[in-house]
Amino acid sequence: MTRTAVYPGSFDPVTNGHLDIIIRAAGMFDRLIIGVLVNSSKKPVFSTEERVELLEKAIPKIPGCQIEVMSFEGLLADFVTLVGATTIVKGLRAVSDFEYEFQMALANRKINHRLDTIFLMTSERYMYLSSSIVREIGKYGGDISDFIPKAVKDDVIKKLWKGNK
Ligand code: ADP
Numbered sequence: 001m002t003r004t005a006v007y008p009g010s011f012d013p014v015t016n017g018h019l020d021i022i023i024r025a026a027g028m029f030d031r032l033i034i035g036v037l038v039n040s041s042k043k044p045v046f047s048t049e050e051r052v053e054l055l056e057k058a059i060p061k062i063p064g065c066q067i068e069v070m071s072f073e074g075l076l077a078d079f080v081t082l083v084g085a086t087t088i089v090k091g092l093r094a095v096s097d098f099e100y101e102f103q104m105a106l107a108n109r110k111i112n113h114r115l116d117t118i119f120l121m122t123s124e125r126y127m128y129l130s131s132s133i134v135r136e137i138g139k140y141g142g143d144i145s146d147f148i149p150k151a152v153k154d155d156v157i158k159k160l161w162k163g164n165k
Helices: 016-026 048-058 074-084 095-113 131-139 149-163
Strands: 002-010 031-037 066-072 089-090 116-121
Touching: 002 016, 002 074, 016 031, 016 089, 031 048, 031 074, 031 095, 048 066, 048 149, 074 089, 074 095, 089 095, 095 116, 131 149
Parallel strands: 002 031, 002 089, 031 066, 089 116
Antiparallel strands: none
């Protein structure tokens, strides 16, 4: 049996915090689908195509796990079912993430009772890290090299800096 999970998010842009969750989840599943949310309520700075491309560039090959990046619109529960998964992976940074994620996990199970959400605790060094922090610092030309994967550093810096001109 192939164990498939979906890791959904905005990834606007991908950070080292995301990559850490991806690498850890890849150790638990045979197939991991990174689901890039198209119509997030926040208007993304990076287009859907750019967010997918950055993820593809940033994710290393991990033996034993097939990782795919896909974008999706609409209900997460539908997307998870479409790709043949029953597990959703989420990262938790702080207690403040918990209430919302708890509600979403229950709502998704209400929609499809076979769906389970598993939570991976952030690695301590990425606790404070979010895409919005990266966007904010990058916009003003601050050093974001510790926050985002090396492979996409130049692309992200260029776009954020240009966006501020
Ligand atoms: P954000 O814009 O806040 O970075 P995303 O929607 O892109 O959020 O996040 C996708 C998923 O990754 C969510 O489950 C989120 O909790 C998780 N995540 C984001 N950053 C981190 C981090 N630094 N450590 C652990 N999990 C994280």
